[in-house]
Amino acid sequence: MPSSPVPATPYVDLDREAWTRLSASTPLPLTDADVDRLAGLGDPIDLAEVDAIYRPISRLLDLYIEATRGLHGASSTFLREDIEPTPFVIGVAGSVAVGKSTTARLLRELVARWPATPRVELVTTDGFLYPNAELERRGLMERKGFPESYDRRALLRFVSQVKAGRAEVRAPVYDHVTYDIVPGAETVVHRPDVLIVEGLNVLQPARPATGSHSSLAVSDFFDFSIYVDAREPDVRDWYVDRFLRLRATAFQRPESYFHRYADLTDEQAVARAEQIWDSINAPNLEQNILPTRSRATLVLTKGRDHAVERVRLRKL
Numbered sequence: 001m002p003s004s005p006v007p008a009t010p011y012v013d014l015d016r017e018a019w020t021r022l023s024a025s026t027p028l029p030l031t032d033a034d035v036d037r038l039a040g041l042g043d044p045i046d047l048a049e050v051d052a053i054y055r056p057i058s059r060l061l062d063l064y065i066e067a068t069r070g071l072h073g074a075s076s077t078f079l080r081e082d083i084e085p086t087p088f089v090i091g092v093a094g095s096v097a098v099g100k101s102t103t104a105r106l107l108r109e110l111v112a113r114w115p116a117t118p119r120v121e122l123v124t125t126d127g128f129l130y131p132n133a134e135l136e137r138r139g140l141m142e143r144k145g146f147p148e149s150y151d152r153r154a155l156l157r158f159v160s161q162v163k164a165g166r167a168e169v170r171a172p173v174y175d176h177v178t179y180d181i182v183p184g185a186e187t188v189v190h191r192p193d194v195l196i197v198e199g200l201n202v203l204q205p206a207r208p209a210t211g212s213h214s215s216l217a218v219s220d221f222f223d224f225s226i227y228v229d230a231r232e233p234d235v236r237d238w239y240v241d242r243f244l245r246l247r248a249t250a251f252q253r254p255e256s257y258f259h260r261y262a263d264l265t266d267e268q269a270v271a272r273a274e275q276i277w278d279s280i281n282a283p284n285l286e287q288n289i290l291p292t293r294s295r296a297t298l299v300l301t302k303g304r305d306h307a308v309e310r311v312r313l314r315k316l
């Protein structure tokens with residue numbers, strides 16, 4: 001029997017105008033208090049963009065959450081067991097400097113406005129990077145952010161325990177100033193309604209099972225996932241801009257790992273940032289991150305000015 005062709009794309013593809021039109025018919029407009037709170041996050045995002053692009057995403061997430069709870073109730077009825085719904089888990093993936101953290105922080109605020117999900121927790125996967133001493137030992141200091149630079153088993157344990165509804169789950173903490181794991185620090189997650197897991201590699205598929213280790217990846221616990229996408233030359237520029245801004249602020253602090261870059265001239269700082277981008281972050285994007293884009297439920301494509309140009313939502 002001839003096999004049916006694989007569809008060219010499993011996504012509904014909307015340009016900015018089509019997606020923006022959804023904003024007019026989406027409930028829960030931003031109030032003055034919301035605008036104040038969002039402005040207070042310290043992110044450079046334009047509030048008109050929040051209303052047109054990100055607020056409809058929060059509505060879509062609310063619909064998925066409601067449907068997932070319905071499905072959960074159906075399973076409970078079938079099993080004749082009273083099983084509590086567990087946190088709805090959202091993954092946010094994409095390149096270094098593409099805007100994952102900004103998107104994740106924004107969604108945390110917007111999703112928490114919906115009556116069904118006031119408690120939203122956000123965890124970044126950098127807390128699961130191996131400490132620098134361990135990365136040195138493994139010869140991975142020049143591969144920070146590559147899948148092998150993370151303690152993937154600990155990350156998987158963390159997400160699966162939150163998803164299983166455990167009352168309290170702890171994650172280690174990474175500091176971008178010292179460029180290392182903070183000894184003794186932890187983030188504690190207490191059974192949120194929604195957990196957002198943000199990180200470069202969260203959409204990676206599982207590695208093949210070996211011996212007693214089953215083949216699971218954090219993405220197996222996601223109820224929804226978002227890939228933040230942009231053209232590589234634009235992301236490279238955003239990375240360099242952020243590096244220059246950090247040089248004027250965080251790098252000035254003596255405890256900063258990059259303190260030695262505090263006094264570089266503009267030209268030297270740009271050259272150093274480009275070198276880090278070209279030798280670490282660009283190869284990681286190309287080899288590990290971009291290949292996971294097609295696994296996301298929603299793909300947001302940003303233009304040079306950070307405005308979302310295109311939204312793709314998985315329909316199959």
Ligand SMILES: Nc1ncnc2c1ncn2[C@@H]1O[C@H](COP(=O)(O)OP(=O)(O)O)[C@@H](O)[C@H]1O
Nearest residue numbers: 044045095096097098099100101102238242306
């Ligand atoms: N929507 C946006 N509008 C304007 N600037 C943005 C937006 N999103 C991110 N940025 C800027 O782009 C850079 C990278 O964003 P960030 O969220 O830190 O990326 P990531 O977490 O992916 O490394 C930062 O300098 C940030 O301020």
Ligand SMILES: CC(C)(COP(=O)(O)O)[C@@H](O)C(=O)NCCC(=O)O
Nearest residue numbers: 096124125126144145198199200280
């Ligand atoms: C800390 C990161 C690996 C990102 O971690 P994530 O939370 O996305 O898993 C990345 O921002 C980073 O520092 N990369 C190393 C190369 C560089 O200095 O840009």
